[in-house]
Amino acid sequence: MSTPVCRRAEEVRRAARDSAWTDELRVHVAGCAACGEEALLASFFAQLASETSDLPPLPDAGSVRLAGLLSLRRARAVRLARALSIATALAWTCGGAAAAVVALRAWPLPGARLAALAGAIPRPAVAWLVASPGSALLAFGAGLLIALLAVGALDPEPAPNVS
């Protein structure tokens, strides 16, 4: 176990760090095991922290930022391309659905046959779609809205790995 903490430890640490010793504090440290250890450690770290000659040069701030930005923009471009693919797929799906609704309204007979064939599709939904003239447009608009929301909801930036 280490020595217990002394109430003057903080004072000793500051003195060691700043090389600002008073005679009185020096006397105290000589007779206090806890402060002796504190002085030893604080002095060691003060010297180590002030020694920079063996450290590599710092990268330039501008190049650090630029490299980060370039990397981010690449990642952002990838995400944007993915979002556009999703939006395109959704737009095609909505357009197809809208065209189908228009076709069903324009030709009720094949529409009815198709609806009858598609047993899995709930009747009320088909009836509602075919019922009003604006329903096709509404369905298209809703699809587009979903597509836009999907794009907007995409996480723009993954959280940093700092867990």
Next chain:
Amino acid sequence: MLSKSLTAPILPAAPCPAAAAGRADACPEEEFRAFYDRTAPQLRAYLARCSGNSSVVADLIQESYFRLLRSGFRGQGEEHRKNYLFRIATNLLTDLFRRRRGAESTQMEARPVMAPDDRLNLRADLSAALGTLSPRDRQLLWLAYVEEASHRDIARITGLRESSIRSMIFRARARLAGRLREAGFRPAQGGKA
């Protein structure tokens, strides 16, 4: 020096509105440069002394600031942001030690206690003395003594429980003090150690 009066948690991150959209360029160049100039020397020392390997330091610095930019984290002031940066760096160090387990970092860890007559001669020998400790001990002591971080901030930076920081530092201190005494290190003007 890391903030002692920090009350807000480092995580979860509190990005500024612009940066929340993941825009690192929301951090203007001048602002980044000023933050970098103030924090990079300290980060470099932390990474170099705790990794014990200067050749990885530049990459770790680059990666730390990149992740900070990417996170868009601004915090509640510079100290908060700096703590977050140190947390990122600490995680990078942890990854580095994991990857290099069995290689150079553990050679450093496994270094035997210095012989009593192998007197510390400052400079490289100071680093060598620190290198006799485990990576975790090095981080804890560096943050406590050089960055003068509070136990709360150390817990946030290292991801350890705040309640265990005190005893961990206590033990790490004792280990390092023992090594330093064996090596004959004496405080510069501190009287008897």
